[in-house]
Amino acid sequence: MSAASRPSRLTANRIRAMKGGTPIVCLTAYTTPIAKILDEHCDLLLVGDSVGMVLYGMESTIPVTLDMMIAHGKAVMRGSKRACVVVDMPYGSYQESKEQAYRNAVRILQETGCDAVKLEGGEEMAETISFLSARGVPVLAHIGLMPQQVHTTGYRSVGHTEAETAKIRRDATAIGGSGAFAIVxxxxxxxxxxxxxxxxxxxxIGIGASAACDGQILVSDDMLGLFSEFTPRFVKRYDELGRRVERAVAAYASDVRVRLFPGEEHTFKRREHARKTYGSATDAPSLATIES
Structure with a gap:
């Protein structure tokens, strides 16, 4: 494929320009194979710190490290050609100061090649987002329910009381003027x-925030039925891959135990021409040479 015919990657600016148009399609991705599958269909792929719970069995996103996010960011970039790839900044990597946030955001961009970073927080993070944006770091913001604050706020929907609503309004106003290109x-x-x-x-970009938003995002493993520890109300399961994988593994285990697998079609045989070509055992090539 020539450079001219390759699909151009969606940038943060192009995502921003989608405001009010066709809803923006977003999903999380943590690995190269999944990124390859999602890339054709998604406008934005988020390398979320949810990786800690989904792939590592952590109880929350709090223990996720910067090194983990960079490793998975690299993996997703290898599998993605078209979608805008955003990498989460993990807990503790940006809250201390805007300078700390800048150093770690730059490291993420440089080491992964991703298009933007995401961080949680409203009015308290607006100055940091402005600092990053002014220095060429595209930022996806995140307000409402914030998983990195689970120890202080809990994991529940927000906006039920006037105080919660006022807080979201203040956060949205602050982020709207901070330079962020979009907001979760x-x-x-x-x-x-x-x-x-x-x-x-x-x-x-909504996740449990209704179809009123300009786009939607879900954790891929939730919507595919691969993560079953709990299912938030806002998740629609489009498949039950976990159950299908379990059935496949059970079938494999059964075949192995009764020697149905491997069958003849899965077994290497010595090639006839190898026996004819070499006159003695000492002349014959090694087994590794004969079998392929």
Whole structure:
């Protein structure tokens, strides 16, 4: 494929320009094979810190490290050609100061080649986002339910009370003027999500925030039925791959135990021409040479 015919990768600016248009399709990705499958269908792939719970069995996203995020970011970039790839900044990698956030964001961009970073926080993080944006770091913001604050806020939907609604409004206003190219709204009641989407000039990407948002994102393993520890109300399961994998593994185990696998079609045989060509055992090539 020539350079001219290759699909161009969606940038943060192009995602921003999708505000109010066709809804933006986003999913999480953590590995090269999954990124290859998702890339054709998604506008944005998020290398989420949810990787800690989904792939590593952690109880929350808090223990996820910067090195982990960079490793998975590299893997997703190898599998992606078209989608805008965003890598989460893990807990503790940006909250200390805007300078710390900049150093770690630059490291993520340089080592993974991704298009942008994502960080959680509203008005308290607006200055940091402005600092990053002014220095060429595209930022996807995240307000509403914030998993990295689970120890102080819990894991529940927000916007039910006037105090919660006022907080989301303040966060949205601050982020809207910070330079972020889009904002994730998580676990936010529909009326508040709709209001924020209508007011902001940048796209809102909902996860448990209704169809009023400019786009949607889910954890891929949730919507595919691969992660079954718990299923949030806002997740629609489009398949039950976990059950299908379990059935396949059970069938394999059964075949192995009764010697149905491997069969003749899966077994290497000595080639006839090898026996004819070499006159004695000492002249014959090694088994590794004969079999392939």
């Amino acid at each position: 709204l998580e676990g936010t009641v529909e009326s508040v999500a709709r209001e924020v989407t209508d007011v902001l000039q940048i796209p809102t």
